Amino acid sequence: GENVEQHPSTLSVQEGDSAVIKCTYSDSASNYFPWYKQELGKRPQLIIDIRSNVGEKKDQRIAVTLNKTAKHFSLHITETQPEDSAVYFCAATSANQAGTALIFGKGTTLSVSS
Amino acid sequence: SAVISQKPSRDICQRGTSLTIQCQVDSQVTMMFWYRQQPGQSLTLIATANQGSEATYESGFVIDKFPISRPNLTFSTLTVSNMSPEDSSIYLCSVVRSLGSNEQFFGPGTRLTVL
Numbered sequence: 001g002e003n004v005e006q007h008p009s010t011l012s013v014q015e016g017d018s019a020v021i022k023c024t025y026s027d028s029a030s031n032y033f034p035w036y037k038q039e040l041g042k043r044p045q046l047i048i049d050i051r052s053n054v055g056e057k058k059d060q061r062i063a064v065t066l067n068k069t070a071k072h073f074s075l076h077i078t079e080t081q082p083e084d085s086a087v088y089f090c091a092a093t094s095a096n097q098a099g100t101a102l103i104f105g106k107g108t109t110l111s112v113s114s
Numbered sequence: 115s116a117v118i119s120q121k122p123s124r125d126i127c128q129r130g131t132s133l134t135i136q137c138q139v140d141s142q143v144t145m146m147f148w149y150r151q152q153p154g155q156s157l158t159l160i161a162t163a164n165q166g167s168e169a170t171y172e173s174g175f176v177i178d179k180f181p182i183s184r185p186n187l188t189f190s191t192l193t194v195s196n197m198s199p200e201d202s203s204i205y206l207c208s209v210v211r212s213l214g215s216n217e218q219f220f221g222p223g224t225r226l227t228v229l
Contacts, residue, residue: 100210
């Protein structure tokens, strides 16, 4: 089955700096890669996603890149702000019967200090 | 995104008992899933709730421990049976709204503590 590795587990940056979180996946059949942001005590919120037929996607200060050959994808946050502080999870589709179930990485705790 | 609610939002239970968690969506959705998030950990898929048929369980999860129902396209339940302290966790349902979409949205979660 699918396995998703995520690095780093913690990341501390100064306000205004960029943050990059990287994930690798094992199943070459996976074709959808979302990123979720989870604030303390809240539900995971989908912030951006990318499909396997696209190499890069951008939405304001966040972007995701995908390298299918190497089976890795990354989240890039530019001009970080204190409200970006949260746990970020990457995920990949699981090649189970449903085809859309997600397998999650272990998460990255991002701290943005002002 | 769909409006997703879960009941109860939290509960404290005694070991050996069972708890049923409900997930309600404001509109019909194609897919519903159940995840577990242990304290400080990531999300682990328990099962896919299939409408009108038995759920599809992931490795390490079995129907006797986590029976799931999905009687229609807007509602699902997860039961945590014969609970032990190791079952203390947050249980979240998630949905995919329509065919051809992969976007998955989560409910607010149910925080379960087993004493």
